[in-house]
Each structure stands twice: as structure tokens, then as C-alpha cells.
Amino acid sequence: MIQEKLRLKDKVAIVTGSTSGIGEETAKLFANEGANVVIVGRRQDRGEKVVNTIRSNGGKAIFVKTDVTKDDDLVNMVNKTLEAFQQVDILVNNAGRIIQKPFTEIAEDDWDHYVRLNSYSYFRAMQLVLPYMEKRGSGNIVNITSAAAINVRKTHALYSFTKAGITHMSKIVAAEYADKGIRVNCLLPGVVYTEMIADNPRTPEVAKGIPLGRMSTPEEQAKSVLYLASEDSSFMTGSSIVTDGGVTGI
Numbered sequence: 001m002i003q004e005k006l007r008l009k010d011k012v013a014i015v016t017g018s019t020s021g022i023g024e025e026t027a028k029l030f031a032n033e034g035a036n037v038v039i040v041g042r043r044q045d046r047g048e049k050v051v052n053t054i055r056s057n058g059g060k061a062i063f064v065k066t067d068v069t070k071d072d073d074l075v076n077m078v079n080k081t082l083e084a085f086q087q088v089d090i091l092v093n094n095a096g097r098i099i100q101k102p103f104t105e106i107a108e109d110d111w112d113h114y115v116r117l118n119s120y121s122y123f124r125a126m127q128l129v130l131p132y133m134e135k136r137g138s139g140n141i142v143n144i145t146s147a148a149a150i151n152v153r154k155t156h157a158l159y160s161f162t163k164a165g166i167t168h169m170s171k172i173v174a175a176e177y178a179d180k181g182i183r184v185n186c187l188l189p190g191v192v193y194t195e196m197i198a199d200n201p202r203t204p205e206v207a208k209g210i211p212l213g214r215m216s217t218p219e220e221q222a223k224s225v226l227y228l229a230s231e232d233s234s235f236m237t238g239s240s241i242v243t244d245g246g247v248t249g250i
Contacts, residue, residue: 006034007034007226007230007232008030008033008034008090008226008229008230009033009034009035010034010036011030011034011036011090012036012038012081012085012086012087012088012089012090013027013030013035013088013089013090013091013092014038014040014077014078014081014088014090014091014125015027015030015038015039015040015092015094016041016066016068016077016092016093016095016121016125017041017068017094018037018039018040018041019039019041019042019043019047019049019050020041020043020046020194020195021194021195021218022094022144022189022192022194022218022221022222023041023092023094023095024050024218025218025219026221026222026225026226027039027054027061028050028053028054028057028059029222029225029226030090030226031057031059031060031061032057032059033226035059035089035090036060036061036084036085037059037062038061038062038063038064038077038080038081038084039051039061039062039063040064040066040077040095041095042065044063047065048063062080062081062084064076064077064080064081068095068121069113069116069117071124074124074125075128077128078125078128078129082132087132087136088129088133089133089136090139090140090141090142090229091126091129091141092141092142092225093122093125093142094144095117095121096117096118096121096144096162097114097117097118098159099114099158099159100156100159101155102155103155103157106157106158110158111158114159114162115162117162118159118163118166119165119166122143122169123166123169126141129141130173130182133180133181133182134177134180137180139177139182139183140182140183140228140229141182141183141184141185142184142186142187142225143166143167143170143184143185143186143187144186144187144189144221144225145163145164145166145186145187145188145240146159146160146163146188146189146190147188147189147190147243147244147247147248148163148164149163149167149188149240150167150188150242150248163188166186167188170185170186170238171184171238174237175238178237183234183236183237184237184238185228185236185238185240185241186239186240186241187221187224187228187240187241187243188240188241188242188243188244189216189221189243190210190215190216190245190247190248191207191210191215191216191244192218192221193215193216197215203215209247210244210245210246211245211246211247211250212245214245215245216243224241224243227241228241
């Protein structure tokens with residue numbers, strides 16, 4: 001149920017890729033903290049399920065079916081948010097997928113698709129919400145990238161490129177908008193146990209390589225997103241938090 005001391009009371013938050021994984025857990029946590037949440041994804045059945053879960057716990061949410069690689073869909077996402085809630089205070093860019101291929105096997109189609117999915121969608125969503133945030137004199141953007149943005153992993157060349165680009169772009173956007181009351185930060189997760197990797201036969205082997213001895217859960221990552229999206233991190237902008245169980249730091 002909705003708590004009494006709410007860190008996101010009356011805030012309006014768009015969370016892309018929120019029909020599963022980190023995005024879903026972030027959306028539900030935001031709602032529990034008092035936010036009106038916009039669930040964004042391609043799977044309508046999953047999106048409506050998340051909305052129903054939030055509403056059954058006393059929260060407020062809508063679902064906007066969105067393919068984040070399509071500009072018209074991103075524009076519609078913002079318009080539907082404004083129609084429903086009249087403002088946008090928080091944007092969490094989370095939608096994306098991993099690609100692992102040997103460097104010389106990366107094709108032009110791979111480049112076009114993954115750059116658009118993992119990079120352009122973040123860039124464009126920020127462009128679309130920033131004018132509304134600037135008008136209100138406040139706003140908060142959290143870009144969920146990846147520890148792959150700073151680590152070296154074989155077969156991760158394209159994926160790391162897309163994540164590193166957004167991680168650095170976020171610092172520049174943070175610098176441009178710091179005097180306008182808008183903060184921009186990044187979360188760099190390591191390996192998270194989601195549906196994307198649940199059936200991967202290498203999952204147990206990967207877990208053994210993490211200093212903490214296990215993969216993260218989506219719920220753990222969502223707590224870090226909440227920290228960056230709330231006033232708990234009020235003096236942070238242009239920063240990156242690595243949540244990878246010690247892989248980078250140890």
C-alpha cells in the first residue's frame with residue numbers, strides 16, 4: 001500500500017521498458033513512493049498487468065504502448081503523459097537489449113538497430129521532456145546504461161559503444177541543464193537476473209565471476225534508480241553509479 005512519507009509524492013514519472021525487469025520494479029517502487037507512473041513498452045498485456053498491480057496497491061498509473069525506436073511513438077508517449085497528468089517530472093530511460101557478437105561479425109543492420117534502440121531512444125526521449133521540465137524549473141532524468149559502458153568484455157563492442165555514448169552524453173546534458181533545476185544521472189548495472197538471461201546456459205558461470213557471488217535482482221536495481229530520482233540524491237548531477245556486485249570496483 002501507499003506509504004505515509006513519500007519520496008516521489010505527486011511526481012509524474014515516465015519509465016521506458018517497464019513491462020518487465022528493472023523497469024517494471026522501478027515503476028512499482030515509484031508508485032509506492034507516491035508517483036503517478038507511465039508504463040512504457042511494446043507488450044500491451046504486460047503493460048496492463050503492471051498498471052493493474054500498481055492500481056490494486058493504491059497507486060496511479062497508465063500504460064502507453066511504445067516502440068522506443070520509433071520517433072512518433074516517443075512523441076505520443078510524452079503527449080499521453082501530459083494528457084493524463086499535465087506534467088512530467090521524472091524520465092527513466094531503461095528500454096534496451098544486449099547484443100554479443102565478435103567484432104568482425106557485427107553487421108550494418110545490427111549497428112542501425114542497436115544504436116537506435118540503446119542510444120537514440122534515450123537521446124530523443126530526453127529532448128522531448130526537457131522543455132517541459134525547464135518550463136517547470138525542475139526535473140530529473142535517470143539513464144540506465146550498463147557497467148559495460150566502462151568495462152571491457154569480448155563480443156560486447158557494439159553494446160558497450162551504445163551504453164558508453166549515453167553515459168557520456170548524460171554528463172553533457174547535466175552540465176547544460178544544471179542551472180535550470182534539472183538533474184541527469186546514470187545507473188550502470190552489472191548482470192541482473194531478468195527474463196533476458198534466465199535461459200542462458202552460461203548464467204551460473206557468470207554469477208561465479210561476481211565478487212558478491214550472485215547476480216543482482218531487478219528490485220535491488222530499482223532501489224538505486226529511486227535514489228537517483230528522488231531528493232535523496234539532491235546534490236548529484238552528471239554522476240554515474242555502478243551497481244555490479246563489485247566487478248568494476250574490486
